[in-house]
Amino acid sequence: MLKLITRHGLTFIAIVLIGGFLAAVLMRLAPGFDVDEQQLDPRLSSQSIQALRQARADQDNIFRFYLHSLQRAAHGDLGSSISLGQPVISLLRERAPLTIRLVLLGLLMSWGFALALALSGAWMRVAAYDAFATVISGAFLCLPAAVLALLSVLWNVPGALAVGLIVFPKVFRYSRNLLDKAYGLPCIVMARAKGLSELRILLCHVIPIAGPQLLALAGVSVSVAVGAAIPVEALCGLAGIGQLAWQAALARDLPLLMNITILVTAVTLVANSGADVIGHLLRGREA
Amino acid sequence: MNLWQKIACGVLLGVFGLSLSAQWLAPAGYAKQYREVAGAPPSQQHWLGTDDIGRDRFARVLYGTRISLLLAPAAALVSVLMAALVGGVGGYLGGFWSRGAMAVTDLFLSLPWLFLLITVRALLPLNVSPMVSVLVTFIMLGLLGWTTAARVLCASASSLRDSDFVRLARASGIPAARVFWVHVLPNLKPVLYAQFWISVPAFILSEANLGILGLGVAEPMPSWGSLLKELEGLVSVGEEPWKFVPLALLILVVTLFQTVLSKQDEVAA
Numbered sequence: 001m002l003k004l005i006t007r008h009g010l011t012f013i014a015i016v017l018i019g020g021f022l023a024a025v026l027m028r029l030a031p032g033f034d035v036d037e038q039q040l041d042p043r044l045s046s047q048s049i050q051a052l053r054q055a056r057a058d059q060d061n062i063f064r065f066y067l068h069s070l071q072r073a074a075h076g077d078l079g080s081s082i083s084l085g086q087p088v089i090s091l092l093r094e095r096a097p098l099t100i101r102l103v104l105l106g107l108l109m110s111w112g113f114a115l116a117l118a119l120s121g122a123w124m125r126v127a128a129y130d131a132f133a134t135v136i137s138g139a140f141l142c143l144p145a146a147v148l149a150l151l152s153v154l155w156n157v158p159g160a161l162a163v164g165l166i167v168f169p170k171v172f173r174y175s176r177n178l179l180d181k182a183y184g185l186p187c188i189v190m191a192r193a194k195g196l197s198e199l200r201i202l203l204c205h206v207i208p209i210a211g212p213q214l215l216a217l218a219g220v221s222v223s224v225a226v227g228a229a230i231p232v233e234a235l236c237g238l239a240g241i242g243q244l245a246w247q248a249a250l251a252r253d254l255p256l257l258m259n260i261t262i263l264v265t266a267v268t269l270v271a272n273s274g275a276d277v278i279g280h281l282l283r284g285r286e287a
Numbered sequence: 288m289n290l291w292q293k294i295a296c297g298v299l300l301g302v303f304g305l306s307l308s309a310q311w312l313a314p315a316g317y318a319k320q321y322r323e324v325a326g327a328p329p330s331q332q333h334w335l336g337t338d339d340i341g342r343d344r345f346a347r348v349l350y351g352t353r354i355s356l357l358l359a360p361a362a363a364l365v366s367v368l369m370a371a372l373v374g375g376v377g378g379y380l381g382g383f384w385s386r387g388a389m390a391v392t393d394l395f396l397s398l399p400w401l402f403l404l405i406t407v408r409a410l411l412p413l414n415v416s417p418m419v420s421v422l423v424t425f426i427m428l429g430l431l432g433w434t435t436a437a438r439v440l441c442a443s444a445s446s447l448r449d450s451d452f453v454r455l456a457r458a459s460g461i462p463a464a465r466v467f468w469v470h471v472l473p474n475l476k477p478v479l480y481a482q483f484w485i486s487v488p489a490f491i492l493s494e495a496n497l498g499i500l501g502l503g504v505a506e507p508m509p510s511w512g513s514l515l516k517e518l519e520g521l522v523s524v525g526e527e528p529w530k531f532v533p534l535a536l537l538i539l540v541v542t543l544f545q546t547v548l549s550k551q552d553e554v555a556a
Binding site: 011015018019022023026027029030031138139141142143144145146147150151154155223224226227228230231234235245246248249250252254257260261264265268269272 | 408488
C-alpha cells in the first residue's frame with residue numbers, strides 16, 4: 001500500500017512539475033509574450049523603455065523563468081493577473097469555493113441519475129427501458145456542453161444541474177456496462193435463483209465486483225466535471241475558476257492561465273490517484 | 288451493417304451533400320447582409336430567418352455544416368496519425384519507448400480536454416483572419432486529440448508485438464521498421480478506423496464549445512460553434528425557436544449518427 005501511495009505521489013509531483021514546465025515553455029513562446037504594452041507609450045523616454053526591457057530580461061531564459069516562478073510559488077506568490085490586476089492566489093481563493101460546490105453538486109446529480117438509470121435497467125432487463133435510457137443519455141452526449149449551459153440559463157435552472165447533465169451520459173454508459181456485466185455473472189444468477197433480495201444482491205455481490213471499476217470511473221468523472229465547469233461558469237455568469245480560466249484565455253492572461261492549468265492538473269491527478277488507492281484498498285480487503 | 292447504421296450512413300451523406308451544394312442552395316453566400324430584413328423570422332426568401340445584421344441564417348448553417356463536416360474528419364485524421372505514431376510505434380517497440388509514450392499520453396490526459404483546448408488556444412494569437420482561425424482551431428484539435436487513441440493503439444500494438452507472425456518476421460531478419468509497416472500497421476487498421484470515427488463527433492462538439500466561448504472560428508466565417516453563439520442573445524427558447532432548434536437538432540442528429548457508425552468500427556476493432 002505504502003509503495004502504491006509513494007508511486008502515485010511521485011507520479012503526481014513529476015506530472016505537475018513537467019506540466020508546469022511545459023505550460024511555462026508554451027507561455028514563454030506564445031506570440032507577444034515579451035512585448036509590454038507600456039513600451040508603446042510615446043511619453044516614455046528611451047531610458048524608461050530600456051528599464052522595462054531589462055525588467056523582462058530574466059524571462060528570456062525559459063529554465064530561469066520557470067525556476068523563478070517555482071521559487072515564488074513555494075513562498076505562496078503565484079504572481080499577478082495581467083488582465084485583472086490582482087494577485088493570482090487571492091483570485092483563486094475567492095473563486096475556488098463556488099467551483100468546488102458546483103463540481104461536487106454536479107457529480108452528485110450525475111452519479112445519482114446515472115446509477116438510478118443503470119441499476120433499474122440492470123434489474124428490469126427490459127429492452128424498451130434500456131433503449132429509453134440509451135436515447136436519453138445519447139441525447140445529452142451529442143449536445144455540446146456549452147449548449148446545455150446556455151439552456152440552463154434560458155430555463156433558469158441551477159448551473160450544477162448543467163454540470164450534472166454534461167457528466168451524466170459518460171458515467172451512465174460505463175456504469176451500465178459494468179453493472180450489466182456484473183448482473184450477468186453466474187454467482188448473481190445463482191443468488192437470484194436462491195431468492196436473495198435485490199438490495200442484498202446489490203450490496204453484497206454486485207458492488208464488491210463492480211466497485212473498484214466504478215471508483216476508477218468516479219476519478220475520471222471528476223476530470224469531466226471540472227472541464228464542464230468552464231462553459232457552465234462562463235455562460236451562466238458564475239464567478240468560479242472555470243470562468244476565470246475563460247476570462248484569462250480571452251484576455252491572453254498567460255500567468256493566470258498557467259497557474260489555473262497547474263491547479264486543475266493537480267486536482268485531476270489527486271482525484272484519479274485517490275480513486276486508484278481506494279480501489280486497491282477495497283480489492284486488498286476482499287482478498 | 289445493421290438497419291440503424293444504414294440509416295445513419297444515409298442521413299450523414301444527405302447532410303454532407305446538402306452542405307456541399309451550399310453555393311447552389313444559397314447563392315448569395317454566408318456573409319451577404321440583407322439590412323432591410325435584419326432579425327427577420329423565417330420566410331420564403333430566408334428559410335431560417337436572418338440574424339441581427341441581416342445575414343441569411345439558412346446559408347450560414349449550410350456553410351457552417353460544410354466547415355464542421357469537412358474539417359472535423361481532417362482533424363480526426365491528424366489525431367489518429369499522431370496516435371499511430373506515438374502509441375503504435377511506442378507499443379510496438381515496447382520497453383522504454385512504450386513507457387515514454389504512455390508517460391506523454393498521461394501528461395496530456397491529466398488536464399480536462401476543454402481546459403487543455405482553451406489553454407493552448409489562448410497561447411495562439413486570437414485576433415486572426417477567419418480562415419486562419421478555422422485552420423488554427425481544427426489543427427489544434429487534431430494535434431491535441433490523439434491521446435486517448437494513442438493509449439488504445441499502444442495496447443493493441445503491444446499485443447501484436449508478441450504475436451507469432453511478428454516474431455517469425457523478426458526472426459527472418461526483416462528490419463523492425465518494415466515489420467511495423469508491413470505486418471503490424473495493417474493489423475492496427477480496425478483500431479485506427481474505430482478511433483477515427485470516435486474522434487469525429489468529439490471534435491465537432493469541441494469546436495462547437497470553443498465557438499460558443501468565443502475561442503473558435505472567427506466572424507464572419509460560420510461554424511456550428513459560432514452560429515450557436517447567437518443563443519447568448521436569446522431571452523427564452525420558445526420565443527424564437529428557429530434561431531436555435533434547427534441547428535441544435537442538426538448537431539444532435541449528426542453526432543448521434545456518427546456515434547452509431549463508430550459502434551460498428553468499435554465492434555470490428
